[in-house]
Amino acid sequence: xxxxxxxxxxxxxxxxxxxxxxxxxxxxxxxxxxxxxxxxxxxxxxxxxxxxxxxxxxxxxxxxxxxxxxxxxxxxxxxxxxxxxxxxxxxxxxxxxxxxxxxxxxxxxxxxxxxxxxxxxxxxxxxxxxxxxxxxxxxxxxxxxxxxxxxxxxxxxxxxxxxxxxxxxxxxxxxxxxxxxxxxxxxxxxxxxxxxxxxxxxxxxxxxxxxxxxxxxxxxxxxxxxxxxxxxxxxxxxxxxxxxxxxxxxxxxxxxxxxxxxxxxxxxxxxxxxxxxxxxxxxxxxxxxxxxxxxxxxxxxxxxxxxxxxxxxxxxxxxxxxx
Amino acid sequence: xxxxxxxxxxxxxxxxxxxxxxxxxxxxxxxxxxxxxxxxxxxxxxxxxxxxxxxxxxxxxxxxxxxxxxxxxxxxxxxxxxxxxxxxxxxxxxxxxxxxxxxxxxxxxxxxxxxxxxxxxxxxxxxxxxxxxxxxxxxxxxxxxxxxxxxxxxxxxxxxxxxxxxxxxxxxxxxxxxxxxxxxxxxxxxxxxxxxxxxxxxxxxxxxxxxxxxxxxxxxxxxxxxxxxxxxxxxxxxxxxxxxxxxxxxxxxxxxxxxxxxxxxxxxxxxxxxxxxxxxxxxxxxxxxxxxxxxxxxxxxxxxxxxxxxxxxxxxxxxxxxx
Numbered sequence: 001x002x003x004x005x006x007x008x009x010x011x012x013x014x015x016x017x018x019x020x021x022x023x024x025x026x027x028x029x030x031x032x033x034x035x036x037x038x039x040x041x042x043x044x045x046x047x048x049x050x051x052x053x054x055x056x057x058x059x060x061x062x063x064x065x066x067x068x069x070x071x072x073x074x075x076x077x078x079x080x081x082x083x084x085x086x087x088x089x090x091x092x093x094x095x096x097x098x099x100x101x102x103x104x105x106x107x108x109x110x111x112x113x114x115x116x117x118x119x120x121x122x123x124x125x126x127x128x129x130x131x132x133x134x135x136x137x138x139x140x141x142x143x144x145x146x147x148x149x150x151x152x153x154x155x156x157x158x159x160x161x162x163x164x165x166x167x168x169x170x171x172x173x174x175x176x177x178x179x180x181x182x183x184x185x186x187x188x189x190x191x192x193x194x195x196x197x198x199x200x201x202x203x204x205x206x207x208x209x210x211x212x213x214x215x216x217x218x219x220x221x222x223x224x225x226x227x228x229x230x231x232x233x234x235x236x237x238x239x240x241x242x243x244x245x246x247x248x249x250x251x252x253x254x255x256x257x258x259x260x261x262x263x264x265x266x267x268x269x270x271x272x273x274x275x276x277x278x279x280x281x282x283x284x285x286x287x288x289x290x291x292x293x294x295x296x297x298x299x300x301x302x303x304x305x306x307x308x309x310x311x312x313x314x315x316x317x318x319x320x321x322x323x
Numbered sequence: 324x325x326x327x328x329x330x331x332x333x334x335x336x337x338x339x340x341x342x343x344x345x346x347x348x349x350x351x352x353x354x355x356x357x358x359x360x361x362x363x364x365x366x367x368x369x370x371x372x373x374x375x376x377x378x379x380x381x382x383x384x385x386x387x388x389x390x391x392x393x394x395x396x397x398x399x400x401x402x403x404x405x406x407x408x409x410x411x412x413x414x415x416x417x418x419x420x421x422x423x424x425x426x427x428x429x430x431x432x433x434x435x436x437x438x439x440x441x442x443x444x445x446x447x448x449x450x451x452x453x454x455x456x457x458x459x460x461x462x463x464x465x466x467x468x469x470x471x472x473x474x475x476x477x478x479x480x481x482x483x484x485x486x487x488x489x490x491x492x493x494x495x496x497x498x499x500x501x502x503x504x505x506x507x508x509x510x511x512x513x514x515x516x517x518x519x520x521x522x523x524x525x526x527x528x529x530x531x532x533x534x535x536x537x538x539x540x541x542x543x544x545x546x547x548x549x550x551x552x553x554x555x556x557x558x559x560x561x562x563x564x565x566x567x568x569x570x571x572x573x574x575x576x577x578x579x580x581x582x583x584x585x586x587x588x589x590x591x592x593x594x595x596x597x598x599x600x601x602x603x604x605x606x607x608x609x610x611x612x613x614x615x616x617x618x619x620x621x622x623x624x625x626x627x628x629x630x631x632x633x634x635x636x637x638x639x640x641x642x643x644x645x646x
Binding site: 036038088091092093094095112114115116117120121124125126128129132133134136140236258259260261262263308 | 359361381409416417418421437438440443448451456462463581582586
């Protein structure tokens with residue numbers, strides 16, 4: 001059986017988007033439900049998701065283990081897995097790790113772009129690695145089955161997390177920096193270590209992570225995928241599109257600035273391009289998976305390898321994590 | 324006019340202790356009101372302090388500027404200045420810096436022993452210095468007149484804070500590491516930079532910071548003070564006793580473990596000595612200032628230098644900060 005999984009979306013959720021994802025054939029998505037929200041704010045967000053699930057029960061349900069991906073496939077729905085892009089919801093309290101897991105959350109970035117209490121983000125000048133508290137939290141995440149996501153973390157912190165964690169970790173949405181040297185993209189060295197420890201890379205379709213940005217060609221993306229497969233092994237690669245459909249520009253401003261600065265910070269953007277960038281025309285939404293399928297075959301991947309990249313590899317990762 | 328100031332106490336507060344401080348002739352104390360408490364918890368602590376002030380109005384009042392030290396002297400009371408030993412009360416929100424200032428807080432450590440969102444604590448393996456958020460918070464603390472305290476911070480972070488801050492910073496309670504190489508004590512290099520930027524060092528009387536611990540002699544402490552004066556200049560030295568009178572051992576356990584670990588951490592203590600250590604017999608409480616006066620004169624300090632160390636130097640620092 002083949003599964004299609006987009007392992008990172010942060011859309012302005014609506015029935016329309018759930019329908020698009022289903023048209024795209026997605027059996028599972030990992031969605032960002034919070035960035036900088038604390039534990040109480042997380043609970044408010046979860047209530048909104050309860051509404052999404054009850055109002056769109058013909059399309060989606062809350063996914064908690066790999067079995068829910070199988071269930072989604074058989075019921076023609078999309079299983080929605082929850083994740084955080086920062087560790088703010090656990091505040092400074094190790095006890096909250098179990099609580100967020102019990103609330104059905106399955107992925108947590110140890111950092112967003114800045115230093116967190118756990119590790120260093122990719123926008124800090126110096127990277128001190130996983131902290132004392134970070135080591136304790138990794139132990140706890142391992143115990144529970146909460147996936148460590150290092151998409152926005154700095155290099156040493158990411159390598160530390162890979163090596164400290166007793167379970168494979170994920171970089172849910174980033175590309176290799178050999179292709180496009182964004183701060184968020186990852187070095188070959190790091191990708192090799194990730195792969196050696198059975199971790200997964202979700203390739204991103206967010207223009208700031210793409211060579212030539214919005215103008216990136218499907219061919220260029222698929223050639224990069226082929227080179228990445230040479231580095232990591234094709235079975236360690238998936239898709240984490242980082243789609244932010246229908247989000248207003250105020251959201252990307254909030255993602256970058258949170259409440260940590262009084263002056264404006266543009267992160268991956270710039271003063272002239274402060275908002276969300278446009279998607280490449282071959283990946284306007286998840287229906288672009290179809291173009292990826294064609295493009296990946298064109299650069300020489302076999303059908304089974306393409307199916308791996310488009311979902312089966314993530315399915316196997318979930319299977320190992322949630323058992 | 325001469326002032327006596329103890330620039331760090333964290334006692335289990337009671338009328339008895341306020342009386343002892345007054346007997347010791349203290350015109351001002353800087354007290355730790357929180358360690359790991361968040362903003363809401365801080366507000367609860369402040370309510371308790373309102374009770375202390377109303378029940379002991381003949382002995383203490385809330386100090387907010389150097390003028391309150393003068394007022395305390397003339398009214399034969401002790402002005403109590405509030406400080407935090409961690410940055411937890413500002414959570415991840417730059418807007419809370421002004422709020423804690425408005426609530427009458429005047430000192431904040433950027434870190435306790437671990438990594439914070441602002442900088443690195445002295446118990447972390449690697450010290451990445453002041454973070455992106457830390458730089459923003461320092462700007463805000465400077466603007467308001469909230470003193471940066473780096474007593475529990477790691478070396479590079481402390482030097483960063485000294486150099487980034489436009490106002491002098493304080494190390495309210497620590498000793499030089501040439502005398503006793505505790506992780507909490509400070510290198511000569513750091514002390515020189517601190518002094519160059521008009522910062523102050525409050526010498527600690529907490530046994531874990533003393534050569535020979537509880538058995539440390541008054542003579543040894545005063546000789547260390549003389550050598551420190553050679554490094555920093557005598558006018559940059561004060562006292563920050565770190566007295567924790569009448570605190571139960573559960574408190575030191577909470578200070579060290581907060582909510583960041585499930586296993587036990589002993590910090591400056593050890594499994595065999597987990598609790599509060601005994602004070603040296605010549606500094607059982609603030610009345611030990613009298614012994615210090617004698618001891619400091621004995622090692623060759625002039626009367627005016629001794630008065631500086633026992634309070635006037637801190638008074639001058641407050642004057643510069645709060646004007």
